[in-house]
Amino acid sequence: MNIAVVVRQVPDLIEPLEIAPSGTEFDFGSASFLLNESDDHALEQALLLKEAHGGHVTVVALDFGDVDNTLYTAAAKGADRIVKIARDDAPPPPRAAAVLYAEAIKPIAPELVLVGVQAHDELDGGVAPFLAAALGMPYVGVIRGVAVGAEPGAVAAFKEFPGAVMARMNVKLPAVLGILGADQPPRYVPVSRIRGAMKTTQFEESAAAAVSSEPLTAIARLYPPAAGSRAEMLSGSETEIASRIVDILAQKGLVK
Amino acid sequence: MSTARKQAGAELLEQLGKSGYGKPPLGCMQCGLCAATCPLGSAMEFPPRNLLLQAASGNLDKLLESPSLWMCVACYACSKRCPRGIELTESLWPALRDAAMQRGIQPPAELQETFQNVLKYGNVLGKSPRARLDWTKSLDVRVLDLSREPRPVDVLWLVGCYPSYYPRNQVVARAFARILTQLGVAWGILGTKEKAVGECDRMFGEEGLFETLVEDNRKLFDKYDFGKLVVLDPHAYRALQNFYPRFGAWYPAQHYTTFLAEYMEQLRPLMVKPVETVVTYHDNCCVGRRCGCYDPPRELLGLISGVKLVEMAHNRDDSLCCGGGGGGMWLDAHIVAHGGQRLSDQRVREAADSGADTLAVSCPYELSRFEDAAKVTGLEGRVKVRDIIELLAEAMDLGERSVA
Amino acid sequence: MAKDVLVLAEVYRDALADVTWELLAAGRTIASATGGQVLALVLGPNGAAHAPALGAADRIMVVDDPRLADYAPGPYVAALQEVTAAEQPRAVLLGATSIGWDVAPLLAARINAPLVTGCKEIQPEGEALRVATSFCGGKMMAEVRVDGAPAICMVLPGSFRPADAAGQAKIEPRKLPSPLEPGAVRFDGWVLPEAGDVDITQQDVLVSVGRGIQQKDNLELAENLAGALGGAVCASRPVIDQGWLPATRQVGKSGMTVKPKFYLALGISGAPEHQEGMKGADLIIAVNTDPQAPIFDIAHYGAEVDVLDLLPALTEAIEAKRG
Numbered sequence: 001m002n003i004a005v006v007v008r009q010v011p012d013l014i015e016p017l018e019i020a021p022s023g024t025e026f027d028f029g030s031a032s033f034l035l036n037e038s039d040d041h042a043l044e045q046a047l048l049l050k051e052a053h054g055g056h057v058t059v060v061a062l063d064f065g066d067v068d069n070t071l072y073t074a075a076a077k078g079a080d081r082i083v084k085i086a087r088d089d090a091p092p093p094p095r096a097a098a099v100l101y102a103e104a105i106k107p108i109a110p111e112l113v114l115v116g117v118q119a120h121d122e123l124d125g126g127v128a129p130f131l132a133a134a135l136g137m138p139y140v141g142v143i144r145g146v147a148v149g150a151e152p153g154a155v156a157a158f159k160e161f162p163g164a165v166m167a168r169m170n171v172k173l174p175a176v177l178g179i180l181g182a183d184q185p186p187r188y189v190p191v192s193r194i195r196g197a198m199k200t201t202q203f204e205e206s207a208a209a210a211v212s213s214e215p216l217t218a219i220a221r222l223y224p225p226a227a228g229s230r231a232e233m234l235s236g237s238e239t240e241i242a243s244r245i246v247d248i249l250a251q252k253g254l255v256k
Numbered sequence: 257m258s259t260a261r262k263q264a265g266a267e268l269l270e271q272l273g274k275s276g277y278g279k280p281p282l283g284c285m286q287c288g289l290c291a292a293t294c295p296l297g298s299a300m301e302f303p304p305r306n307l308l309l310q311a312a313s314g315n316l317d318k319l320l321e322s323p324s325l326w327m328c329v330a331c332y333a334c335s336k337r338c339p340r341g342i343e344l345t346e347s348l349w350p351a352l353r354d355a356a357m358q359r360g361i362q363p364p365a366e367l368q369e370t371f372q373n374v375l376k377y378g379n380v381l382g383k384s385p386r387a388r389l390d391w392t393k394s395l396d397v398r399v400l401d402l403s404r405e406p407r408p409v410d411v412l413w414l415v416g417c418y419p420s421y422y423p424r425n426q427v428v429a430r431a432f433a434r435i436l437t438q439l440g441v442a443w444g445i446l447g448t449k450e451k452a453v454g455e456c457d458r459m460f461g462e463e464g465l466f467e468t469l470v471e472d473n474r475k476l477f478d479k480y481d482f483g484k485l486v487v488l489d490p491h492a493y494r495a496l497q498n499f500y501p502r503f504g505a506w507y508p509a510q511h512y513t514t515f516l517a518e519y520m521e522q523l524r525p526l527m528v529k530p531v532e533t534v535v536t537y538h539d540n541c542c543v544g545r546r547c548g549c550y551d552p553p554r555e556l557l558g559l560i561s562g563v564k565l566v567e568m569a570h571n572r573d574d575s576l577c578c579g580g581g582g583g584g585m586w587l588d589a590h591i592v593a594h595g596g597q598r599l600s601d602q603r604v605r606e607a608a609d610s611g612a613d614t615l616a617v618s619c620p621y622e623l624s625r626f627e628d629a630a631k632v633t634g635l636e637g638r639v640k641v642r643d644i645i646e647l648l649a650e651a652m653d654l655g656e657r658s659v660a
Numbered sequence: 661m662a663k664d665v666l667v668l669a670e671v672y673r674d675a676l677a678d679v680t681w682e683l684l685a686a687g688r689t690i691a692s693a694t695g696g697q698v699l700a701l702v703l704g705p706n707g708a709a710h711a712p713a714l715g716a717a718d719r720i721m722v723v724d725d726p727r728l729a730d731y732a733p734g735p736y737v738a739a740l741q742e743v744t745a746a747e748q749p750r751a752v753l754l755g756a757t758s759i760g761w762d763v764a765p766l767l768a769a770r771i772n773a774p775l776v777t778g779c780k781e782i783q784p785e786g787e788a789l790r791v792a793t794s795f796c797g798g799k800m801m802a803e804v805r806v807d808g809a810p811a812i813c814m815v816l817p818g819s820f821r822p823a824d825a826a827g828q829a830k831i832e833p834r835k836l837p838s839p840l841e842p843g844a845v846r847f848d849g850w851v852l853p854e855a856g857d858v859d860i861t862q863q864d865v866l867v868s869v870g871r872g873i874q875q876k877d878n879l880e881l882a883e884n885l886a887g888a889l890g891g892a893v894c895a896s897r898p899v900i901d902q903g904w905l906p907a908t909r910q911v912g913k914s915g916m917t918v919k920p921k922f923y924l925a926l927g928i929s930g931a932p933e934h935q936e937g938m939k940g941a942d943l944i945i946a947v948n949t950d951p952q953a954p955i956f957d958i959a960h961y962g963a964e965v966d967v968l969d970l971l972p973a974l975t976e977a978i979e980a981k982r983g
Contacts, residue, residue: 138734
């Protein structure tokens with residue numbers, strides 16, 4: 001199966017994000033970026049499908065942040081082709097980005113396009129459904145596991161619902177799937193293989209398509225969540241905190 | 257056995273010989289001392305002797321798929337006992353693990369996360385590099401951060417991941433800072449620029465990650481003017497002493513026990529407070545069994561008035577491992593799931609049997625491992641686990657209330 | 661100018677999704693500013709059966725069509741598009757649910773309408789809407805101005821006070837556009853979790869673990885505590901993804917929604933997806949080394965310590981209390 005995977009860089013939240021003086025965008029000066037978690041799963045799902053049923057995997061990304069590291073890692077894991085969309089600016093919002101990805105994906109003519117269902121820095125929808133629209137392909141998202149089913153030209157995608165329930169969706173190809181989780185956790189690849197991939201992998205450059213930068217929504221202000229109703233903090237040693245918790249539970253009759 | 261297979265085995269062993277990590281494992285006569293001395297050997301599908309045999313025969317498939325490949329905790333007992341001087345711990349085990357990962361065999365999940373933390377953040381705990389100096393916040397002595405204020409120093413102290421981030425070990429880091437200052441040593445640290453030395457990554461076969469760290473650390477160290485490196489972590493010491501030079505990265509390095517032992521005479525008059533306790537010392541595997549350095553830690557403890565030193569049944573060359581080396585720190589679940597025991601539990605019982613009320617350690621892993629073990633074995637009130645640094649600081653009246 | 665607000669009253673396995681009444685309440689705030697109406701849309705055969713619970717709406721539209729018997733993106737979006745085109749609402753509100761995450765962006769793309777996800781507050785401002793939205797795993801908020809209509813808003817469950825079910829609105833049958841192109845994505849059956857594990861929705865006390873538990877073998881510490889408290893262990897998504905606990909123990913958006921008497925969150929940062937599944941607990945105590953963790957925003961009590969240090973101390977304290 002010919003599979004395309006979109007991978008995105010998102011800011012690492014290990015440090016608080018800083019807001020630029022304008023108040024409407026982030027100051028990424030000291031931020032670091034990493035691979036969007038559900039995109040990592042999308043890549044893993046693509047590799048699993050390829051290993052089980054043959055085919056090849058093309059990874060598509062916008063040139064941004066530490067994306068080269070991500071792409072070399074993808075190559076070391078088993079991606080066959082890497083397409084990097086050349087661009088100078090930070091990635092545009094999801095809808096505009098989807099158009100860029102679509103232009104880069106069309107020449108690949110994939111049967112299946114896998115994208116993480118969500119990236120934490122998006123606030124106007126995920127790239128995945130907009131990409132489906134731009135490619136004119138059907139879409140279903142919140143998928144945790146994909147199997148090649150009995151029906152030719154289709155896959156079974158497992159859509160997650162509350163209560164650990166899944167809906168088995170029969171998806172005719174070509175299609176775009178928004179991946180939440182792969183059938184297995186993303187694989188580990190030793191750093192020596194990544195270093196090897198750095199020496200041997202050739203990125204294919206794709207020119208960025210022109211996209212309308214006219215957003216349908218505008219950020220008026222970024223701000224940290226209100227700290228109004230925060231928890232009453234218990235302090236002291238572990239033993240002191242433990243005994244405070246026991247007191248609270250005893251008051252509520254939860255420990256007798 | 258096919259010739260091709262035999263050749264694969266021979267090639268692997270020959271490569272090991274060239275790696276420079278120890279004597280090539282070609283002279284093995286299958287005496288079995290290694291397997292007999294291995295603390296986890298009885299639980300392994302491929303204990304050291306069989307590991308060598310299968311590797312030499314090129315029977316790699318089963319070997320590399322076996323959970324026992326991830327059970328060595330780098331205690332060096334097999335290497336120490338081998339009558340042919342074959343280096344299994346630093347050479348054979350890491351090479352086989354590397355070979356497994358190159359084939360796409362997945363190491364236990366806990367290890368993957370640790371590796372990724374080191375690659376991403378430069379520390380095993382997955383903490384922000386910017387928080388690396390948090391341990392100094394409540395410190396009452398001046399800390400020279402060379403990355404902000406580059407100045408020549410005698411000692412460049414690599415604080416280490418656990419002492420920088422882990423609350424129980426931060427107490428030890430602060431005590432060491434006070435001792436260095438009291439001794440008048442010109443010392444500095446690398447602040448938020450410090451990165452893991454990478455010993456556990458290499459011992460676990462993540463050779464590529466280790467190489468990356470050596471390159472990064474080398475660039476970093478070379479920026480500053482210092483006399484020697486001093487480390488709290490015996491594993492880091494071993495890596496700087498034996499692994500870094502393979503990459504041409506040679507730096508004089510000392511574990512803190514040998515470093516402080518050179519200050520014996522200056523320390524003696526500074527011991528102003530008696531510490532009434534019966535202490536037994538746990539020899540860590542790197543500085544102890546691997547490097548044969550047993551006296552300095554005991555001499556340091558001997559400086560403290562009130563300390564009565566007793567020995568456990570297994571000590572020095574025969575010391576029992578805490579089970580935390582070579583990635584074992586993250587693999588208790590894996591080891592127990594495959595029939596191994598938590599070595600730290602056994603060691604704490606031995607400490608209690610020695611009649612000691614304090615188990616003195618000199619490795620950042622051991623504090624939490626033995627404190628957990630004391631809880632699990634019900635010995636929490638009876639055996640207190642303390643780093644030698646904490647005991648010295650208390651005797652020098654430089655201690656803070658320990659969180660233990 | 662458009663005045664009405666359209667709400668998708670989502671049906672999941674024969675019941676209305678909990679978020680529906682929040683959507684109706686949010687819809688009322690927007691609509692009443694300009695004298696508009698709140699329209700509820702129910703998709704599927706038997707849709708009319710849900711009408712009595714949708715009293716907070718002014719009008720209830722039901723598309724009773726066998727092609728909507730089970731969820732599939734194609735017919736759902738077609739129905740939404742049809743009703744949106746007919747009613748010209750100023751806003752379309754959907755829950756940030758498994759279905760919402762499909763159909764909201766697909767509809768937005770189809771009719772080129774603005775879309776905002778993660779909505780926690782929505783206020784009309786003249787002809788525009790001002791929306792407060794949560795992102796970056798709950799660690800950041802953005803105030804977004806939406807000018808175009810209809811504004812498609814995906815609401816984070818738990819953000820609005822649910823509207824009363826009381827009231828009575830007339831049912832208006834609607835139709836799917838016909839003929840509908842055959843959908844490429846088809847529902848093919850439910851896969852239910854294996855029975856036999858603890859049902860965490862029935863527990864009074866839950867000890868819930870997240871990334872902060874670090875290693876699988878540390879789960880034993882949590883099990884010990886749960887044992888002492890007479891409760892069960894559950895977890896946030898990362899722990900489940902590692903395969904350390906079965907999916908039936910997952911709390912949050914894609915897992916279980918729990919309302920125990922006591923929920924102890926250990927090493928859980930508290931992203932909105934997790935909060936969704938547990939914010940209804942009577943008493944929440946959160947333990948995390950990160951003082952910025954969003955879990956402290958909804959916990960009643962918090963402690964900034966390492967869970968691995970606190971766990972044994974707490975188990976011991978509880979055992980001591982029990983004597």
